[in-house]
Amino acid sequence: MKTLAVILREPHHLDLDHVDLVSLTDTDVIVDVLWSGISSGTERLLWSGRMPPFPGLGYPLVPGYETVGRISGAGALATHRIGEQVFVPGSRGFKDVRGLFGGAAHRLIVPAEKALAVDAALGETAVLFALAATACRALAVGRRPDLIVGHGVLGRLIARIAMTDGGPPPVVWETRRERRSGAFDYPVIDPATDPRCDYQAITDASGDAGLLDTLVARLGRSGEIVLAGFYEKPLSFAFPPAFMREASIRIAAEFREADLARARALVAGGLLSLDGLITHRFPPQAANEAYRTAFEDPDCVKALITWRAPA
Numbered sequence: 001m002k003t004l005a006v007i008l009r010e011p012h013h014l015d016l017d018h019v020d021l022v023s024l025t026d027t028d029v030i031v032d033v034l035w036s037g038i039s040s041g042t043e044r045l046l047w048s049g050r051m052p053p054f055p056g057l058g059y060p061l062v063p064g065y066e067t068v069g070r071i072s073g074a075g076a077l078a079t080h081r082i083g084e085q086v087f088v089p090g091s092r093g094f095k096d097v098r099g100l101f102g103g104a105a106h107r108l109i110v111p112a113e114k115a116l117a118v119d120a121a122l123g124e125t126a127v128l129f130a131l132a133a134t135a136c137r138a139l140a141v142g143r144r145p146d147l148i149v150g151h152g153v154l155g156r157l158i159a160r161i162a163m164t165d166g167g168p169p170p171v172v173w174e175t176r177r178e179r180r181s182g183a184f185d186y187p188v189i190d191p192a193t194d195p196r197c198d199y200q201a202i203t204d205a206s207g208d209a210g211l212l213d214t215l216v217a218r219l220g221r222s223g224e225i226v227l228a229g230f231y232e233k234p235l236s237f238a239f240p241p242a243f244m245r246e247a248s249i250r251i252a253a254e255f256r257e258a259d260l261a262r263a264r265a266l267v268a269g270g271l272l273s274l275d276g277l278i279t280h281r282f283p284p285q286a287a288n289e290a291y292r293t294a295f296e297d298p299d300c301v302k303a304l305i306t307w308r309a310p311a
Contacts, residue, residue, distance in 0.1 A: 011049025
């Protein structure tokens with residue numbers, strides 16, 4: 001079986017081509033993909049060639065870990081129903097290209113346990129479950145933030161989830177003016193205008209490795225910083241300011257099954273909205289434009305590829 005897929009052959013060289021899929025096993029399902037999201041964090045690093053060494057990383061590869069589709073086939077031991085809509089956090093079901101990510105394709109073969117059933121009424125917004133789960137992981141690792149750095153998709157989801165407990169809204173820093181506009185339930189400000197240096201919990205969703213000293217300087221005593229982004233450069237900080245504040249620095253890693261379950265429960269319970277975050281949509285034939293827009297257009301919050309029309 002073959003499928004059409006986005007292939008990153010080497011840094012800055014992306015195209016659309018057919019690749020072979022592995023054989024279906026008894027515990028696999030076939031997913032006909034509807035939408036795949038484009039990550040402006042990790043996938044940008046893959047595209048630019050700046051991704052730090054990572055187990056299983058190499059080229060050529062199929063990018064993508066934010067995929068939604070329908071089950072069109074299943075192995076004898078798989079429990080999914082044909083036609084069921086699922087979220088898939090990537091796939092390794094390709095023969096001749098790497099599938100460390102592997103979600104940006106017309107059809108996927110994945111282990112059944114990796115296909116999370118989702119409400120079809122969510123439509124394209126279900127591609128955001130990976131980032132919603134990442135936001136849940138960041139909040140599980142650290143305290144509830146009173147400052148969030150970065151107002152991209154991850155920063156917005158962290159803010160939305162943090163507010164589901166009814167507490168005071170966090171402050172959000174964003175340096176780009178175009179990402180500060182809009183009606184939000186929390187203040188989004190230019191950090192240059194913020195005089196506060198008493199934050200107790202800061203969550204960084206910017207991925208900027210050069211910010212650590214700035215964030216330490218904004219902490220109150222015994223304050224905490226959670227690093228929720230993915231950082232291409234080594235991180236360092238001046239010890240004396242952190243020492244004087246008895247600062248804590250935590251790292252939020254890849255989301256876990258419990259984080260994905262929490263994100264789905266928040267959405268199902270009406271506590272977390274995924275609306276208003278997808279701003280750009282492209283057909284597969286415009287994959288190069290789609291990825292460049294996701295990485296370079298400041299007006300792009302989230303871009304996705306539409307592989308099929310929904311039923």
